[in-house]
Structure formats: structure tokens, C-alpha cells
Amino acid sequence: MAAEMVGGALLSASLQVLFDRMASQEFVDFVRGKKLDSEKLNELKRKLKSAKAVINDAEEKQIRNPDVKDWLDELKEAIFDAEDLVDQINTEVLRHKLEGKYGSSSSQVLKRFRNTFSDCAFNKNVDKKMEEIVRKLSLSLRQKETLGLKEGVQYRPSGSLPSTSLVEASGVYGRNSEKEAIIKLLLVKNDSTENNMSVIPIVGMGGIGKTTLARLIFNDERVKKCFASKVWVSVSYEFDVLKMTKEILEIITGETFTSQDLNLHQLKLEKALKGKKFLLVLDDVWNENSLQWDEFKKPFKSGAYGSSIIVTTRSEGVASSVMRSVPSYKLQAMSDDDSWELFVKHAFNNVNGCIHPKLEDIGRRIVKKCGGLPLAVKSLGILLCYQSKPEEWENILNSDMWELPSEKNNILPALWLSYQYLPSHLKQCFAYCSIFPKEYKINKEDLVKLWMAEDLLQPQNKKRIEEVGEEYIDNLLSRSLFQQSVSSDDSSNFTMHGLMNDLATFISREFCLRLDDNFNSNKLPSKVRRVSHMKAYEYDLEKYESLLRAKSLRTILSSLLFRDSNIELQNLAVAQWLPTLTCLRVLSLSRYSITELPTSIGNLKLLRYLDLSYTNIKEMPTTICTLYNLHTLLLKDCENLKLLPADIGKLINLRHLDIEFTDLEEMPLEMGKLKNLRTLTDFVLGEDSGSTIKSLKDLRHLHGGLRISGLRNVVDVEDVLVANLKDKKYLSELELFWGDVYFDECSPQKHEEILGELQPHTNIKFLKITYYGGERFPKWVGDHSFCNIEKIHLTGCKKCCLLQPFGQLPCLKQLEIMGLDELVKIGDEFYYSDCSMIKPFRCLELLSFSTMQKWQEWSFIGGDIGGAFPQLKDLSLVDCPELTGCLSLPDTIKSFHSSGCDKLEFFRNTERRYCWSTYNKFFAVQTCMQLDLQRLLSYIFVVIVGILFVGFISGKGCF
Template identity: 60%
Template sequence: MAGQMVGGAFLSASLQVLFDRMASLQVIDFIRGKRLNEGLFKKLKIKLLSAHFVLNDAEQKQIWNSAVREWLDELHEAIYDAEDLVDKINTEALRCKMEAEYGSSSTHQVLNLFPTRTSTSFNEHVEYKMMEILDRLEFILDQKDSLGLKGDVQTKPSRRLPTTSSVEESGVYGRNNDKEAIIELLLTDNGSGNDNMSVIPIVGMGGIGKTTLAQLVYNDERVKKCFELKAWVFVSEEFDVFKITKTIKERVTSIIFKGQDLDLLQVQLEKALRGKKFLLVLDDIWNEDYFMWEVVKKPFECGAYGSKIIVTTRNESVASVMCNNVQSYQLATISDENCWKLFVKHAFNNVHPYVHPKLEEIGRQIVIKCKGLPLAVKSLGSLLRNQLNPDEWEKILQSDMWELPKEKNSILPALWLSYHYLPSHLKRCFAYCSVFPKNHEIDKEDLIKLWMAEDLLKAQKDKRIEEVGEESIKDLVSRSLFRQVLREPWYEKSPICYTMHDLVHDLATFVAGEFCLSLDVNNSNKFLNKVCHLSQENEKEHKYDFKRYEYLFRAKCLRTFFFPLQCYGGIQLQLQNLVAIKLLPTLTCLRVLSLNGSSITELPDSIGNLKLLRYLNLSKTRIKEMPIFLCALYNLQTLILSHCGQLKLLPTDIGRLINLRHLDITDTGLERMPLEIGNLKDLQTLTEFIVGKDSGSTLKSLRDLQHLRGKLCFSELNNIVNVEDILVANLKDKKYLTQLEFWWDYFDDIDNYQMHSRVLNGLETHRSLKLLKIENYRGQQFPKWVGDPSFCNLEKIRLGGCEECSILPPLGQLPFLKHLMIEGFDELVTIGDEFYCITGGSLAMARPFGCLEILEFYNLQKWEEWSFVDQVEGRDAFPNLKKLVLGCCPNLTAHICLPNTTQEVSIRKCRKLELLGMQQLFGNLGKLHIEESCDTVNSIAID
């Protein structure tokens, strides 16, 4: 089974991508059309296939053999060169196609893909580079026999020593709460339906203590008394149905089974378990095959109600396959203080640390380095046992985890297993993440775009490449290599991001070798010519070393370059000139360039030299205009210009960027959209559409952008002259757009409010919409589609600045609306039956606002009456309301009857409001805020 789980060596996926590119019709036709040497091309593929033959063996041997690791690095570098060459051929073919379609001009001249001062032709450069790569590959492959590398080998990582149920409780720290939580699950009869037994998965990264926790629980006296039969089985990578069944049978019966008949074995096990309450521990499960688990568990179903199986695994997918009715238990790291206790036990050999104060000081820093991982603490502690020389302790503190003595370092083998069983394409995705600094919060959408730019995602016919990226992230989370964390609520991007444990980051760094580097002051001397992916920490003036950037001129193969977010003081102009004017034109292999947040004010025309560029992030820069040469970057997939407040226009020829999929222009100074925007047929993300003065017809171009998804904000809608333009755009057919915002200019002095109504009516959207914002709309009422119950996916609505509206749209029957905000309706006096969809005194369908949890009203100056639906046909309004906010509604005198689900009420500047009838809520409220409100109230009684 283990062999089936291994997805292939790291470089296998790189070679497969390369082979696919080499076999593409576009590349083959170009080679034949340009009469390039096809023989060299075929020879290159054969050489690469020869390398592919020994990759599995080499990947496993590199852990302990530095010569093999160096050999792999040399091969990796040659593969990178071959990828660059094929990408340049592909790009030249694309350029020829584009110029044949659009025509050539001085502004779209051919910029050399092979920078040189000579006039050598493109063909000659390609053939010269191909021969150079072939010579390197031949030299590299000549070394494989001397390194003992064998072909077609499905190697297995070093197996873990089998675990047993025994545990030394005095050596376990920080797991008491976890132990009690698992025991509570064990002692609770939570079988469901026909299931007499339930599975309790303990999930966590390698070395976190899953087995230890299971041992603690297994040996607890309460557990022993609860179960008639118990068995502990160490499974590990090889999920052998017969072996597992045989072990369990022999443990519960104490009788050796000598046959090979699985059916007879399962019959005997079923007989032994029938009617008895049992506890099984299956330690270290890797199998994700549901049908194999179904075979294994057949004899367990005859056990007594309340029987339990504890499963320890690193993989959430394994837990989901095996678990029937209990949520998996995610095991967290332990505190630094408990780590220290564990470290003392293993490092100080029962001597109190205060006897060696210098060692204690260094030891506490080593413990912090372990980031709560018990295995790392024990491993480093045992390395230092009986070692009293502070210099040796300092070496451990400063060393890379993988540079520790191999024979005593148990951290690398434990974590290597998680890497070893990744599919080959996912190994590349994982290794790439070492380019981020430790503790970096990784944004999902951005990471997927970076993986796309580097060709790290395995294309699938039935899925968008972005969906493949989402699945890859889920897989890394499932395998405990990524941790999902929540950002602060004010963060502008997704509230969910991902981080890597420091030791997992070290593993990714080990795998990536010299090709990925997060450059900071401490490791700047490690910068080598092989680096392909580079990120940098923010520069600080007192630490700044200008020479560091001169190293980059050696990085001719650099593919990823993250410039520091901020540079300080007098270095700004100097650094800008170095990077933008001198450095960038030399980095012709770049796929990813991020100047996010830098002080750069303009891009040089030589940006057009970066022909292979696929990801360009210029957000939060001072860019004022985009050079027209940008439109010659035909490979560009992602262009991020968010928060570029000084940027006024996009290039008129932007339609040439035929591979562009993501264009982020959130919060820019753009005045209008270019006419050619409609040529970007593959565009998935367009964050904003600005309707410029006298350019309303550009809205028609949206008709051809059928793949738009996510969020789209329309601004300056007051500039629309012809409503037909909106109808041509046909938003109703854009089923992937889930968030739409419609903005009119607040300071627009237009008197034709009927035009606003016609425009909003024409903007009717697809029923897949989840979020709707309408701002500064001046119509006197809303079109029928706003509030139509058929919008069954709508979860959040914000209506603001609708100064002429005296009546709210009928929102009460939107079935899944959870959050509603109403603000700045200057003419609104009464909220009555129409708001709840009550017609003729009767309520339509269901209770109004049945799913609404948050209701907010702000700045409603004339609002006086609020008619709460109370027991209309036995169906109250707001049955699930949790939060109510009333802000600056000075004339409101309503008698508010809130449901008992309300947990938070905030009232501000509502002086005429009374609190009659609210006392019954105080028992459920978690928060009540009253400010400059409720003048008639002089006391509140709370029981």
C-alpha cells in the first residue's frame, strides 16, 4: 500500500510539465516552421527521460547522502534551464501569432528573449542553448552509476519503530486537557443508528504527540473499567487488511492464527467481539482507501453498543474516511513552559537546571525554537544529554534542524514521511512555500496565483486551474503541513489564511535546497547563483546593506522576486534606480515579480523584456501610468494594481494580454476602462469597472467576459448615458459573480433620478449572488429584482446613501439573508409591512427575515415609525436575530420587540427611542450599549 501512496519524486512533476510543453502543438509547429533542429529537441527529451528513471531512488537517498543531494540540485538546475528554453520558444510562437493578428508596431517591437550585444538570430540562440543543456545533462547522468542510483525504484522511507500501548506518564507534559477530552468521548455512548461502535480520529502533524496521547488514554483506569476488550495495533504506512485483522484477533483472544484465509480470520474475530464492548487503537494510519477500511471494519460491527476505535493520523482525509459520527480531534502543540519541563527531563539528566545557569539560558531559547513540538524538544534534549559545554548548546541553537547529527536526529525522518507521501506535483507546491519567511500569513488566493505562475499546478480537464490550486491547499491542510488560522476581522482580504509550523517550514526549505530563499540580514551570505525564488524582509535603514542587492545581478535564472514591502530613508531613490532601471531588465526568466508597497513611481520600458512574466504585483506603489510595453507580456496571468491611488489609466492595448486571468484594480485612481477590456476572454477576476465620462459604452465589453467570478464593483454609474449598454453587458448571465457593488457618485448633481432607476433595473444579476451593495442610488424606489425571493443565495445586503428613497425594498422573504445594513435614507419615515413582504394583511410564505442574524440602521434622520411584525399568522419576524444596531436615528419612537435570540444591542443618538418591552432580553444579552439615546429612560432593572 505504501508504494501506491507515493506520488513520485519531486522532479517527476517538473519533468512531466516540461514534457507536456515540449509536446504541445504550438511548440512543435513553431520548431518546424522556423526549421529548428528537431533532432536536438528529441535528444533533449530522451536525456530527460533517462534522468526521470532514477529520480525515486535519488530522492530518498538524498536525505542521508549529501552527494546525491548535490547531484539532484545539478539536475534540477538543468531542468530549470530546459523549462526556460521551452517557455521562450513558446513565447516567441505566441508573439508571432499576436503580431499576425494585431499587427506589429514600434510600440510592440520584439524584445530579445536572449539578451546579447550580438545580432545572433533567435534560432541560433535556441540551438546553442539546447546543446549546452544536453552537454550538462550528459555530464550529470554519467555520475548516476557512481552514486549507486537505480532505475524504476519505488523506495520507502525509513520505517518508524513499531509503537506499543506502554507509556511513561511522568515524561508527558501539557496533555492533561487533551487526555480528558478524548476520555470523555470514549465514555460517552455516541453510536448512531445501526452503528454500535464509533471512530475517534486524533489528527496532527508528525511529532506532535498523537501516539503519546492515545497511550495515555489507553492506560487510564477509567477506560480500562469501561471496555471488556482492548487492542493496540501499530499500522503505519502499509495498510495490510489481513495483517491488521490478524493482530487484532490475536490480541483479543491470545490465540495465534496460523492460516492465510481472511474470511476464516474475520469470522473468528467477529465471534470474539460479538456482544462485547471493545476499544481498539489503530496507530499511525495513512490509508485513504474507503473500501479497504470497509473490509477491515466488518468484524467490528457486531460489538456492543459504545465500542470505540481510536485512530491516530496526520491526514484529515484519512479521518474522514474512517470516522462515522465523531468529529476528529485536532491536536495542538504544547506550551513553551511544558516544552521546557520536557526538555529538562531529557537534557539535564535529572539535574536541576539552576546548577547550570548558562545552559538554562540557552536551553530556554532552544525550546522556543521547537515551537511546541514535543518530538523536537525530546530530540534536541537527548542530543545535549550529558553535554555541559555551553558552546555545544549554542551550536544546536544556531544550527539548521537538518544539519544536526543524522544518527540522533529523529525530527527529519518523522516529518519526511509527511513529505514523502505527497503527490509529486504537491511536493513542488509545498517546497515553493519556503520562499515565504517563517510565520508568514499565506493568503489562499495569492498563493494559488503564484503556483499558477510557476507552473506548479497539475492541470485537469474538468477543472479550472484555480480550483486545482484550492484542492492543493486543502490537501496540505489535511496532511497537517498547513495550519488554517483566522486573521483579524479588519483585514481586507479573506479572514482565513495559512501558516506553516517552523519545522515544517524548515522541511520545505530542506526540500527546496538552494533554489528558494527568504533573504534577510542573517542569511544574506548564503545567497547563491542557483536561487530561482527569492523573497526579502522589509528593509530598515540601520540594517541596510546596499551590496546585498548586487548579488541579484548574478541570479540570471531568478523566477520569483518579492521586493521588500517598505524601504526607508535616503535609500529609496537609490534602490529604486538599482532595481527598476538596472536589475529588472537582466532578470529575463522572471515569472513572478512583486513590488508591493515599494516606493517605485514608474516602470521602465524594459519591463517588456520580462517575456515569461506571469504574475506582476504593483499594489500600494506610486505608479502613475503603465508603460505600453507591458502589453507585450503575452504570458501575463495576474496583474495586481490595488491601492495605486495615482494611477489614472490602463494601457489602451491591454487586450493583447490574452492570458490575463486576474486583474485587481481595487481602490485605484483610474478614470475609465480601456475599450479593449472585452478582449480578455479568459479573465476570471475583475475587481472594479469604472464608467468614465463619455465612455459608458465600454460596459458592452462585459458581454464577452463570461468567466468573471467573485467580486465586481461598478463605480461612477452616473456616467451612463445609454441604458442599452447595460443590457448588452447582460449581468443576468454571469452566474459566477457572487459579490456585486453598484456605486453612483455622491456629489453628482444630476436631476434625472429616473435614469438611476432605469440603470439599476438594467443591472439585474444572476440568482447566484451572495452579497449586494448599492451606494448613492437616487431613484425613489427599487426595481422588483431587489428583494425578489428567487435570490436564494443572498447572505448580505448593504443599502447606503439612497437619499430619495422613502420606502425600503421587500427584503423579508430572502430565505438565507444573514446580514442587512441600511444607511442614509433621508426620506424614509416609516418601515412597515412592505419591508416584510406583507400584502393585504397576510404574510407571504415564511417568517420574515427567517435567517437574519445582524440588522443595522444608520443615519436615518426622518425615520419615526417601525412596525415590527408580531405574531402575524403565528410567525414572528427576525426569529434568529443576534445583533441589532441603531445609530443616529433621532426621531425614531418605535416600540421594539426583539426575539430572545438577541445577544447584542447597540443604540446611539436615538433620543426618542423607548426601551419598553426590552427587559425580557436582558437575560440573554451579552452586550448592551446605549449612548445619547432613550432620554425618557432614567433606570433599567436587570434581574
């Protein structure tokens, strides 16, 4: 199958999956056993194969011929319907299998009667739907000759592509003069009497490199030194003064604000910026409303002179009439030479194009057609990388896409060509992303789960389906169809360039709808399958009522940023439209105010992804356990949820269960049956009932982080041994949590026995132990065999009086210890072990001790903290009142925080001494003038007394 997926049309992947499922033995046996209309099913297969023969030709012609585009849309709708039908049949197969396994409490006679009645209704419904799909396909296929569609047109395989290393640009070509000119404007003191800040608009067409240029300026070392605060905000079409003000305020202060009071946020921002020189970048601005701009600018007048705002925009109207204080900087297209250098970087892997004489001439002509647009040049360079045949380059050069009139669409020909050469499975994954608004930060793991839910990932041997999804993302990143998020330091977040978003939207057309856009709820497209609502600040009932007419919806992806106060309205609305959407694969109600989920959720038999995070939901209906296809269940931060459904073990396909920050009392007894789980954020041990820790035994495939809560409720230590954490080799993070507060019921010895048996696999990278009641840690904690561990947190281990040899962990970067009340001394045992004497703490960068009431003595190797911690950058000592001595801070220390350590003296190990203090989260360096002055006065006093004493003894009189 893999070979057929290379370089095919978008619908090729869907059709191949359909054929594979209809050919499976289980599917065939079920159709025969239930006496479904096999003749009609065979006719459906024939029609689909006939359509498959011409879709390659149709996809190439659709952009020039609107009739072909409409034909493809009709075919896509029929294929979606066929997928729904096949999924419903396979779900019925799964239901019969599971209900046969779990049995029923009803009598056998009643059970047979119910099954017979259900089967008759099911068969009738399937035959009716199959007949309708065949009718649609027949109508479409009659038109293919009229449209001139040819069978057997082959796509040219695009070859293998480089990995994501191409995503990280090693240089930007042809923009140095522009960069220096704008930096000069930023560094020149602003003497304007009208206000204290300059506004520099960067204007240019889409894809010309405005964002790239702004990012180069934003990250320049000279700019970093010049401004006290720097903030980057992606704006796009939505210019919301409240949202932007709140985002800027949170970045500057490092705090989170929930209030919706614009005036309050503006006052706080004005205070935070007062007297500070700041740089604000507003990327991709479209708004030309002067009143909104005036409202937005109010807080920035408090900043220091020389503050600046950079605005990137495609609109000269934004630059000229709204907020310009200097002439706008119009970004021109790249020169041919610069464009060629950029092309060579990606097409020839930085090798001079001259060593490819047959390709250089073709390449230069291709670059000429890109019109100096970096995005177009880069996209085609990546496309042609590893294609060594001149005829393949000629195909790109001579494509009639270059001649397409620009007024027909706003998709650059180069970008369409990049899409056209994608393998079909990547095409449908790329098109799916039109569901996200422009500039939306997409999380890698979240997107993979969404793709899984819509069956867009093709299984590969010996690879988890999640790994396949990650490879797809890496491939799209390497082709520049995705790009790393410029406003986030998190490498797992990425975005789509505005033009790429336009391209994905053009491809998806009526099948995907963003309710955030200007949308007439009375004109919901009949073909729509995916709906998103990602930027709303309040619940819009009118928009959601329109969903009742879209009974074939596959995805509702919604995340209300601010909750509506009318909880009853949202509960009622969800209960009203949910039962009708039986084709849903993805349902996200994240951040809704709903308190309950209707029992009709059980009607959504095809559902694979359910997100109820940050809702007020109090309990889960038992009918959710009939959703046998469910892959992902997200319940993060559902603070009112106390229990999971008792029959959760029936969700045999569940792979991801996120219950982080959900105040559950215990885990259901059937948790151990979820053997396909890959994500389990918390495992809660109840006091008297629920699953014991033994249930973790069969969950061998857990990945990422796991927290085990309520360890104080472990009755039998043997249960911990059965759980066998050593076998969980894919876990990277482990938190062992005994309880919300410290309890004395268990003896220290039992705590030690339990923790001893909780030894994880040595692949672990982060370990956190909270409210452990033992006097010592077991040997595995801090053992040098845990060579991958990077972070350790020990919190509230009140009886512990001895630390482990954490210094022998070769990759340890962060160590935080808090609340070890019985610890008095930290000695050599902290640095060395009996079996290993390597140099301690070779990689440690952050060290924190806090709330250590009895700690008195801290020994260092060679008497110098720099010798014990050679790479230490951040040191924090808080509330350690008995710790005594003199602490010399090495030059590696970049930030130091101390409070409640009155008996400890600090100084810098340099010629000039420093005291380090913390105020409002900002580290400030202060010269220890008081300390030096006191010592100087002491010396002067001693000298004077000495002189007086000598004079008195000699009898000369010094008075």
C-alpha cells in the same frame, strides 16, 4: 499523464510537463519553421528521459547519501534551464501569433526586416542555450552508475486520502492533565508584589504539541470568562519588539497604527491594558535576550492582578533565564496508549484498530517509533489511512529512514516519510512554500496564483486551474503538511508547522532563499531560483544588488511592511536589476515606495505574476502589454494610478486583475478583449471616454466580487442590457456605485431603468447599492428568487422612499441601510411580497439603520421586534431623529447601538429593563436606574397629591 503523477519523485512532474510541451504541435511546427537545431533538441529529450528513469531511486537515497543529493541538485538546475528554454520558445510562438493578429503600423518591408533580424538572434540564442543544457545533463548522467542509481524503481502509490474534514481535530489525546494544571495556574489569583502578572513557559521539543496545548487553554470557556482581553501572537525566530507591540495593540483596540514610534505604541498599549485582566500567548519563542524582554514587558505592568503570559518555546534558556515567574511547564511526550488513540483516529477513521488484526500489530510498532510526538503520529496516521494492505504498512515500518542519525538533519523521519509518499505534483507545491517565513499566514487564493505562475498546477478536464490549486491545498491540509492558522479567524489563511517549514526548506535547499534569514549577500547561491523578502521593515539595497548575479531567478516575492522614505533610491534600484532577470515568473514589489515602473519590464517575457499593490506608482508603461504570459496583475490601493495601458487587450492570458481602492478614471477601450478574466474587482465608467459597460458582455467567467463604478456616466440604457449581468453566474458579490457623491443630473426614472437592467444572476451572495438616485428599487432587488443572498447594503440612495420585501430573502443575515433621506415609513412591504408570505427575516442577525432624517414610523409584525426578526443579534440605530415609539429589545439581541434617536424609547423585554449604549467600540450594559427612579418619584407624587386632595375634600385636614 495523471497516472504517472501519483507517488513519483519531485522532479517527475516537471519532466512530464516539459515532455508534453515539447510534443505539442505548435512547438514542433515552430521549431521546424524557424529551422532550430532539431537534432540537438532530440538529444535534449533523450537526456531528460534517461534522467527520469533514475530519479525515483535518487530521491529515496538522497537523505542518506550527500553525493546523491548533490547529483539531484545538478539535475534540477538543468531541468529548470530546460523549462526556461521551452517557455521562451513557446512565448515566441505566442508573440508571432498575436503580432500577426494585431498587425503593425510599420511598413511591410520594415516589418519583415525586423522580424528576420529578431528571428536570427533568437535562433542563435536558443541553439546556444540548448547546447549548454545538453552538456550539463551529459555530465550528470555519467555519474549515475557511480552513485549506484537504478532505473525503474517504482514509488508505491499512497491511495486516495480523506478530505479536509480531518484537518479539524475532534479531540486532543493525552493532554487533559497538562491543560487542567495550567488553567489552574491561570485562574489562581496572583498575589505577587513584584508585578501583577504571571508568566507560564511551556517547554518542549518541536512537534510535541506545545501550540495545540496553548490553543486548548486559550479557547477554554473558563479562561474566556476570566480575562477581559486575550491576545495570541506567533513569534518564531524574529523577536521584534516594535512589531509585536504594534500587533498586540491593534488586536486589543481594533484600530490600525502606521507610526514606527515604539514609545508611542507602548504608551497606548499601557493605557489600553490599564486595570484590565489580560491573557497573552506568545507562541514559538526563541529569543533569550533579557534586554529585549525587559523592553517588551514595559506596557504590561499596567494590567490588573491575575494577568498572565503563556510562552511556548523549545528552549529551556528562554523559560529559565528571561521572564519566568512560575516554574516552567515541561511538556512530555505522549504515552503509548494516547499515541495509539491518536493514530487510530487518523489511520482507521476513528474505528477501533482491533477490527484490523493484521494491521494493528504493525501500527503499534510504527507508533512506538514516533517517540510520542503528536505531529509525527498524526502525519503517519493520515499517510496510512485507506491503505489496507499489510505490506504497505510493513514498508513504512521497515524503512531505513528510522535509523537515520539525528545529527544529520533536524527532519523527523515520520515527516520525511509523509513527504516521500506524496504524489510528485504535490511535492513541488509543498517545497515551493519554503519561500515563506516560519509562522507566516499564507492566503489560499494568493498561493494558488503563485503556483500557477510557476506552472506547478496540472490542468484537469472541466476544472478551472484555480480549482485544481484549491484541491492541492485541501490535500496538503488533509495530510497535515499545512494547518489552519491558529491566530486568524479567516478560514482562507493557513500556516506550516515549524518542522514542516524545515522539511520544505531542506527539500528546496539552495534553490530557494529567504532574505529575512541571516544571509550573506556576497554568497548568493548560484542555483537560487526563488527569493523572498517578507518581514523587512526597510529597504536593504545591498541585499537586492546581489540579485544582479542571479540571472535565472524565477520568483522575487517581496512585501516591505514599512516604506522607505528614499523613493528615488528604490526607483533607481528596481530600474537597475529588473532588466537582467529575464527568467522571472513572479515579481512582487508590494508596499515599495516606487513611483514608476521602468519600460524594461517588457523584457520579462516569461512573467506571469506582477504585484504592485500599495505602491506609489503613477502610470503603467506601455511595454507591460507585451507580457503575453501574464496571468495576475495586482494593483490594489495604488492611489496615484489614474489609467491602465490602452493596449491591455493584448494580455490575452490575464486571469486576475485587482484594482480595488485604485483611483482609476476609466477603463481602457480594450477591456472587453480580456475574455479569460476570472477576477476583476472594479469596472470604472469614465465621463467622456473609455470602455462602456457593454465591455462586460464577453467577460463571462468573472468570479468573486465585482464593483461597477461611475454608473452616473451611463449614456444609453441599452448598453446595460448588453452587459448582461444575469449571465455572470460565478459572481458572488456585486457593488453598484453611481459616484463618489450624490448627483442630480440624471432623472430618477433613468436611474431606475439602469438599475432594472443591472439584475445579476441569482447566485449572488452580497449586494451593495451606493448613491442610487431612483425613487424606488426595481422588483429584482429583494425578490425572493435571490435565495443565496446573505448581505445587502444600501447607501446614499437619497430619493428612495420605499423599501423592498427584504424579509422574504431566506438566507439574508446582514442588512445595512444608510442615507435614505426620503423614507418616512417602513411598513408591511418591508416584510412581505405579493407572491410570498413566508415568515420574514428568518436568518437576519445584523440590522443597521443610519442617517435616516425623515424616518418616523417602523411597524413590526405583531408589534414586537422579536417577532419580525427572530434571530437578530446586532441592532444599530444612528441619526434617525424623527423615529418615534417604544422599542422592546428581545433577548436574542447581544449588542445594540443607538445615538441621535432622541424620540425613541428602548427597553428590554424582560422583568429587568436595560439601556444599551456604546463607548469606544465596546458594548456595555447599564441598568436603567434613572428611568425607573423617575417613574417611582412620579408614582409617589401622584399618591401624595391624591391623599392631600381626599383629605381636603373630607375636611379632616392633612396639613
